[in-house]
Amino acid sequence: MELIYVDHAATSPLHPDVLNEMLPYFQTHFGNPSSIHQIGRQARQALDKARRTIASVLNVHEQTLIFTSGGTEADNMAILGYALEHKSKGNHIITSKVEHHAVLHACQELEKRGFDVTYLPVDETGRVKLNDVQEALRDDTILVTLMFGNNEVGTIQPIEEVGQLLQEHQAVFHTDAVQACGMVELNLSQLPVDMLSVSAHKINGPKGVGLLYMKEGIKVKPVLFGGEQERKRRAGTENVAAVVGFAKAMELSNRSIMERTERYQKFAQTLIDVWSKKEVDFYVNGHQHERLPHVLNVSFPYVNIESLLMNLDMASICASSGSACTAGSIEPSHVLVAMFENESERVQSAIRFSFGFGNTNEQIERVALDTAEIVKRLRQQEEYIS
Ligand SMILES: Cc1ncc(COP(=O)(O)O)c(C=O)c1O
Known part of the structure; x- marks a missing residue:
C-alpha cells in the first residue's frame, strides 16, 4: 500500500x-x-x-x-x-x-x-x-x-x-x-x-x-x-x-506560493466534500479565510483520536493529532483549549492533516475515503459501547 x-x-x-x-x-x-x-x-x-x-x-x-x-x-x-x-x-x-x-x-x-x-x-x-x-x-x-x-x-x-x-x-x-x-x-x-x-x-x-x-x-x-x-x-x-x-x-x-496555495485549498475542499457526501460528522477548526492553506484541522465528535490515528497509520496514512502524546494519553492541545474552552468534545476529537511536496489528488481522495470509513466505524463502536 x-x-x-x-x-x-x-x-x-x-x-x-x-x-x-x-x-x-x-x-x-x-x-x-x-x-x-x-x-x-x-x-x-x-x-x-x-x-x-x-x-x-x-x-x-x-x-x-x-x-x-x-x-x-x-x-x-x-x-x-x-x-x-x-x-x-x-x-x-x-x-x-x-x-x-x-x-x-x-x-x-x-x-x-x-x-x-x-x-x-x-x-x-x-x-x-x-x-x-x-x-x-x-x-x-x-x-x-x-x-x-x-x-x-x-x-x-x-x-x-x-x-x-x-x-x-x-x-x-x-x-x-x-x-x-x-x-x-x-x-x-x-x-x-x-x-x-x-x-x-x-x-x-x-x-x-x-x-x-x-x-x-x-x-x-x-x-x-x-x-x-x-x-x-x-x-x-x-x-x-x-x-x-x-x-x-x-x-x-x-x-511556487500561488500554485501550491491553490493545490492545497483544493485538497482541503476534497476532504470536506467527501466527508459531507458520506455524511460524516465533523467540524473544521481555525479561521475560514485567514488561514495557512496547507493545514486542515478537523474535529470528529465522539471519535477516539488515538484510535483514529492508529487506524490511519495502519492504512499507511500519516497524520497528526496536533496534540502532545504524554505517557500514553493524549493531552488536549493548548491551542484548541484556548479556542474552545467550553467545548471539550471538539478539543478531544481533533486531528490535523497538513499537505505538501509529493501529495497528489489521488492520495488526498484516498485519505478522504479512508478517514470517512474509519471515523464511521469508530463512531459505531463508540455508540455500541456506551
Ligand atoms: C510555529 C512553529 N514555531 C516553531 C517551531 C520550531 O521549529 P524547529 O522545529 O525548527 O525548532 C515549529 C515546529 O514545529 C513551529 O511549527
Whole structure:
C-alpha cells in the first residue's frame, strides 16, 4: 500500500534539488568558513551566497539575518535575547495562548526570571483581537511576540495591524513565521515587524537550520558564547551544507506560493466534500479565510483520536493529532483549549492533516475515503459501547 504523508506541518521531506545543492558541501567543499585557505574561502562564499539568496527572497539586507539551528533557537534568541538585553526599558512582554511551545516556554522562562508576561486569549477561530493587544500594552511593555500562522489550526494572526499599532510604542514586534514561510509571501521591507523566525525543515529544506531576522538597529543578548560567527551574534561554526540547502528551499518555495496555495485549498475542499457526501460528522477548526492553506484541522465528535490515528497509520496514512502524546494519553492541545474552552468534545476529537511536496489528488481522495470509513466505524463502536 502506498504510504501517504499528510503531516507536512510537523516536518517535510527534503526537496531533491535541495539535496543536490547540499551534497558537495559535505565532501569536496567541506571547509570551515572562518578558515582563510581556499577550502575555507569556498565555504565562506557559499554561505555568503546563501545569505544573499534568502535576503533577496525576504527583501531585506543580508546583515539582518542570523542563521540558527532552527525555529526553536530563533524564537528563543528573539524572546530571551531581546528581553534580557533591554530589561532596563521595561519588564512586560505580550504573547498569545496559541503560540508554539518554543515561544510559550521561552516566555515562561522569562517569568521565572522576574518578567511579567500577558498571554492574550483568542476567539473561536484562533485569532487574537487587535483591541486586546492594545489594552494589554503598558508603558513598560518591551516586546510583543505573536505567531504569523498557527501550526495546529493554520489561523493567521493580524500581523500587519499589530505591527502598525506598535509603531508608536517602544515595544518591538517579533513573529514566529515558521509555518507561514513558504506559504505566504514575506516581504520584510513592507511588513511592520522587527524580528521574525523561520525554519528550513518546514519548507522542504534540511532539519537543524533556521534563521532570525533582526531589523537593523535591534540588539539581543547572545544565547551562545564562543566564536565571532554571525557578526558576534551567534557563536558556533556555521552549518554550511544546511544553510546552502535552506537557501535553495527558500527560493523554491517562494517561487511556487500561488500554485501550491491553490493545490492545497483544493485538497482541503476534497476532504470536506467527501466527508459531507458520506455524511460524516465533523467540524473544521481555525479561521475560514485567514488561514495557512496547507493545514486542515478537523474535529470528529465522539471519535477516539488515538484510535483514529492508529487506524490511519495502519492504512499507511500519516497524520497528526496536533496534540502532545504524554505517557500514553493524549493531552488536549493548548491551542484548541484556548479556542474552545467550553467545548471539550471538539478539543478531544481533533486531528490535523497538513499537505505538501509529493501529495497528489489521488492520495488526498484516498485519505478522504479512508478517514470517512474509519471515523464511521469508530463512531459505531463508540455508540455500541456506551
Ligand atoms: C510555529 C512553529 N514555531 C516553531 C517551531 C520550531 O521549529 P524547529 O522545529 O525548527 O525548532 C515549529 C515546529 O514545529 C513551529 O511549527
